Amino acid sequence: MHFAMPPRKTSRPPPYAARQSKSIGIPPALRNLLRDRLRLVLAVIAAIFTLFWLLGRSSDGGSAVRLKAHAGSGAPVVIVTVIDPTADRTWTEKIKKNREDYAKRHGYSTFFPQNDDYPLKGAPNSWAKVPALRHAMTLNPTSQWFWYLDTTALIVNPSIALQSHALNPSKLEKLMIVNEPVVPPDSVIKTFGNLKGDRIDVIVTQDKDGLCQSSFVLRQGEWAKYFLDAWFDPIYRSYNFQKAEAHALEHIVQWHGTILAKLAMIPQNAINSYVAGPANAKNGKYTEGDMVATFFGCDKEKRNCIDEMQPYFDNLEA
Amino acid sequence: MSRSPSPRPGGWSSPGLNTPYDTGGRASPYSNGGTHNVTWASAQARSAEVKGYTAFNPRNQGFFSRHFRRISTSLPFSAEKEKMGRGRYQGSKVVQLLQRIGRSLYRLRKPLTVLFLVIFSIVMFYVTPLHRVYRRSSMFGGGNKFVIILAANQGGGVMEWKGPREWAIERDSVKNKKKYVKNWGYDLEIVDMSTKKRYAHEWRESWEKVDTIRNAMRKYPHAEWFWWMDTNTFIMEPSYSLQSRIFNKLNKITYRDINHYNPLNISHPPADGYLDPETLSAVGDGKISSINLIVPQDCGGFNLGSFFVRRSVWTDRLLDIWWDPVGYEQKHMEWEHKEQDALEYMYTNQPWIRPHVAFIQQRSINSFPPGACGEKGDNPKIHYQEKDRDFVVNMAGCEWGRDCWAEMYNYRQLSNRLNRNPWEKFKDGISDSIKKMRESKKDDKKKGNH
Numbered sequence: 001m002h003f004a005m006p007p008r009k010t011s012r013p014p015p016y017a018a019r020q021s022k023s024i025g026i027p028p029a030l031r032n033l034l035r036d037r038l039r040l041v042l043a044v045i046a047a048i049f050t051l052f053w054l055l056g057r058s059s060d061g062g063s064a065v066r067l068k069a070h071a072g073s074g075a076p077v078v079i080v081t082v083i084d085p086t087a088d089r090t091w092t093e094k095i096k097k098n099r100e101d102y103a104k105r106h107g108y109s110t111f112f113p114q115n116d117d118y119p120l121k122g123a124p125n126s127w128a129k130v131p132a133l134r135h136a137m138t139l140n141p142t143s144q145w146f147w148y149l150d151t152t153a154l155i156v157n158p159s160i161a162l163q164s165h166a167l168n169p170s171k172l173e174k175l176m177i178v179n180e181p182v183v184p185p186d187s188v189i190k191t192f193g194n195l196k197g198d199r200i201d202v203i204v205t206q207d208k209d210g211l212c213q214s215s216f217v218l219r220q221g222e223w224a225k226y227f228l229d230a231w232f233d234p235i236y237r238s239y240n241f242q243k244a245e246a247h248a249l250e251h252i253v254q255w256h257g258t259i260l261a262k263l264a265m266i267p268q269n270a271i272n273s274y275v276a277g278p279a280n281a282k283n284g285k286y287t288e289g290d291m292v293a294t295f296f297g298c299d300k301e302k303r304n305c306i307d308e309m310q311p312y313f314d315n316l317e318a
Numbered sequence: 319m320s321r322s323p324s325p326r327p328g329g330w331s332s333p334g335l336n337t338p339y340d341t342g343g344r345a346s347p348y349s350n351g352g353t354h355n356v357t358w359a360s361a362q363a364r365s366a367e368v369k370g371y372t373a374f375n376p377r378n379q380g381f382f383s384r385h386f387r388r389i390s391t392s393l394p395f396s397a398e399k400e401k402m403g404r405g406r407y408q409g410s411k412v413v414q415l416l417q418r419i420g421r422s423l424y425r426l427r428k429p430l431t432v433l434f435l436v437i438f439s440i441v442m443f444y445v446t447p448l449h450r451v452y453r454r455s456s457m458f459g460g461g462n463k464f465v466i467i468l469a470a471n472q473g474g475g476v477m478e479w480k481g482p483r484e485w486a487i488e489r490d491s492v493k494n495k496k497k498y499v500k501n502w503g504y505d506l507e508i509v510d511m512s513t514k515k516r517y518a519h520e521w522r523e524s525w526e527k528v529d530t531i532r533n534a535m536r537k538y539p540h541a542e543w544f545w546w547m548d549t550n551t552f553i554m555e556p557s558y559s560l561q562s563r564i565f566n567k568l569n570k571i572t573y574r575d576i577n578h579y580n581p582l583n584i585s586h587p588p589a590d591g592y593l594d595p596e597t598l599s600a601v602g603d604g605k606i607s608s609i610n611l612i613v614p615q616d617c618g619g620f621n622l623g624s625f626f627v628r629r630s631v632w633t634d635r636l637l638d639i640w641w642d643p644v645g646y647e648q649k650h651m652e653w654e655h656k657e658q659d660a661l662e663y664m665y666t667n668q669p670w671i672r673p674h675v676a677f678i679q680q681r682s683i684n685s686f687p688p689g690a691c692g693e694k695g696d697n698p699k700i701h702y703q704e705k706d707r708d709f710v711v712n713m714a715g716c717e718w719g720r721d722c723w724a725e726m727y728n729y730r731q732l733s734n735r736l737n738r739n740p741w742e743k744f745k746d747g748i749s750d751s752i753k754k755m756r757e758s759k760k761d762d763k764k765k766g767n768h
């Protein structure tokens with residue numbers, strides 16, 4: 001069978017057609033999709049739905065981020081001191097003034113609840129510091145750090161700012177004592193060795209007998225609620241620990257890994273140098289220039305805090 | 319072979335028969351001698367060359383070449399040819415019938431393809447293990463987000479020997495969960511809860527729930543929700559998925575405010591003024607994302623026979639603080655239900671727990687049989703209702719004076735009966751009616767005799 005020959009192709013092929021300038025961004029496959037109006041409308045609707053979907057998904061995370069940003073905007077540090085209403089008024093006023101001066105100097109704030117403000121259900125009054133810290137966090141939802149400072153402690157070197165002195169993650173990592181028995185001398189539970197400075201939620205010191213109650217720093221957050229509520233459990237309050245909340249703290253730190261994992265132990269003289277009392281043998285004694293001087297047990301028995309502190313008050317006022 | 323006319327002038331070329339014009343060309347191997355010398359053999363050979371086969375070669379020797387035409391006419395694709403009316407092959411009636419079937423199949427090819435695809439996908443997605451794969455995957459089913467932790471051997475080990483009934487109960491329970499898990503692409507972790515002396519200085523009998531959940535969380539790093547189930551539970555409706563029954567509508571079926579149903583009379587929300595607003599709120603922050611523990615409540619308080627716990631930092635903390643030696647030392651005589659009582663205690667006394675706990679209607683995951691929480695089994699909040707097709711039965715406390723095995727057996731039978739497929743229902747219907755007829759006949763006979 002015979003067919004006509006196909007027409008001859010030109011031996012000079014035309015150059016490639018230049019791309020039309022008006023449809024720059026759209027690849028040919030997509031341009032095909034958008035050919036008629038119905039398809040265009042559908043594509044726009046689909047795009048809007050995708051956008052909503054993406055935004056809807058990220059809204060949860062977005063609010064969390066906003067909250068976090070919000071949390072850092074208040075006073076960075078709140079100093080919490082629980083006042084005993086039965087103690088000498090002049091002394092407690094001086095203590096309050098000491099905190100307030102320091103706070104004003106560095107832009108921090110203060111909180112002075114009384115130890116009978118909270119229902120302790122028969123437990124020793126020293127337990128009041130735990131709900132007091134929870135209370136301070138409720139009142140200052142935007143602050144990050146809460147420094148509990150006992151009435152027996154005095155800020156003697158107010159020029160040192162707590163944040164740069166101990167709370168900065170890099171500084172904290174340098175100060176942290178790792179692999180140290182939580183309760184001296186030979187507790188089998190030791191502080192963790194691989195902690196990051198920005199993951200720490202509570203900063204404590206250790207004297208000769210155990211973890212100190214006179215000065216510690218706590219970071220606001222869900223963990224702090226857990227820590228304080230677990231510490232304040234009625235079971236511990238009624239257990240007759242020999243040293244009440246101090247032993248309860250040592251107990252939960254040693255038995256519960258989720259607490260130990262957020263705890264940093266720093267040298268005692270960083271925030272809690274003892275003028276008198278069972279100081280840590282390595283770094284607990286007060287020396288000139290330390291930030292805080294603690295008069296351990298000066299509110300007990302026959303001692304008198306105001307007399308012991310007087311030279312330091314004089315120093316500060318001078 | 320080319321049948322085109324010879325390009326050469328001089329008519330048809332018939333080699334060896336006409337004048338030798340081609341003497342300088344190729345010499346045929348068959349041409350013996352000169353071109354004038356034509357023999358019969360050489361002519362035959364030449365003709366064979368032209369025809370392409372030898373004259374002595376018998377044709378149609380193989381089966382296929384012999385039957386090819388018949389086969390090809392009976393195939394459906396020859397229908398087009400048939401329409402032309404050419405080459406119609408008049409075969410036997412069977413062949414004609416086949417032909418007709420083939421033709422009609424060909425005409426129906428489009429609907430048939432669709433049907434075939436549907437059947438194929440049913441097989442792929444429901445019969446073969448493929449449906450498990452996609453139900454597991456996080457993109458489609460999300461089944462790998464759920465793990466069932468089944469406590470086996472509860473109270474066994476050094477405390478008592480297991481009898482044949484206990485073995486049977488355990489076997490049934492495990493089988494039931496295995497089937498369920500396989501169907502929906504979840505994971506099943508069977509844990510041995512037999513009493514062991516784990517720590518040198520104290521016993522933690524039946525407190526291992528905590529350690530077990532932690533181990534499961536470590537073992538299934540992609541799972542989010544962990545469903546704890548005691549041995550004496552039975553999933554009555556294996557066709558319910560956790561997603562559709564529970565987790566897609568958490569805000570509807572759970573309640574955060576315990577006052578909704580409060581058998582323990584826990585005062586809620588906490589009244590201590592020093593707490594933060596979220597803790598003081600009766601519903602926490604009210605978002606589904608903050609729910610980390612879902613517990614049903616029976617007539618006496620929390621019930622940990624069947625509950626959900628979610629992987630989260632909060633859960634880590636809860637599992638860590640749940641067992642504490644001071645609490646244990648003071649309360650282990652008083653806390654008969656071990657970690658269940660401990661959880662109630664912590665919920666009451668540690669405010670940080672409340673904003674992350676949600677409660678679920680007991681019958682959603684933990685229906686009781688009669689005998690638990692009331693002899694009659696008529697409490698609509700607690701007891702299993704057949705007509706509502708409750709999800710799970712928990713034969714709680716059946717080891718205290720009830721017959722675990724009988725209960726398990728009855729519920730298994732009930733579940734099977736409720737979940738028969740239509741064919742089984744049809745068969746059962748027939749056998750039931752026959753039985754009835756026989757019985758009525760017997761009755762008639764008896765009546766006649768008397």
